[in-house]
Amino acid sequence: MNLNNPETFKALFKRAAERKGSVRALEVLLGKKILGKKLLDDTAAQQYVAELSDDRILAAFTKQIFKSGFVWRVVENKWPDFEEHFFNFNIEKMLMMPEEMLERKAADPKIIRNYNKVKTIKANAQMMFDITMDKNISFAQFINDWPSEDIIGLWAYLKKHGQRLGGNTGPYALRLLGKDTFILSSDVEAYLRAQQIIDGGLQSKKSLTAIQAHFNKLKTES
DNA sequence: TCAATCTGCTCCGGAGATGC
């Protein structure tokens, strides 16, 4: 570990600006978030997350689950049929769907016929429903309220209580929705190892805590 | 032309090892 002397935000920013051509070019990339067809700043993005309907969150989770380990283009091409098959991911309708119906839909070639992944739609709908009942808030509000300084906590929650939302699936889905989260891509992992912020397994508690601390530090410095 | 095989990609879970 090299926690005493990791790269500062200033040095990282300078290096990134050189790589992207100029400070301005980098700021264009960093300054706003693209959500759907909209370009939003951080405050607007946060508002966007809080106002999402829960069916869109279930749709995002499901899309990412099917993309995981598969050609993303195929999932995108078939997505309109997914929306149609699963009632636009309406939570109540999904929870009322009998197993036989789910099994039948999972055999339709219009969608990706992976029954194990199809089953996650209902399971994750149940997780979302439970939270809205327990906390009396929408699932979107639940995600929005979770502090970005402990985003690994939200990852762990989704992994434990949801289905197939572990690994990078949960983080990717959260980012797709507009939640402020980092992604442990291979490039990011290589950087973290080069900076000696982590040395063991990427998903170990020790590593995740160190990574979160580093991102929190960068956020404070930025 | 058709069938078989390969490729792409990552979560999941089990087993054994390690640390506290």
Next chain:
DNA sequence: GCATCTCCGGAGCAGATTGA
């Protein structure tokens, strides 16, 4: 003894490629 970590094989399907 329990929790956590690490490693590895299995699972899943569409599209591309290869061979008969």
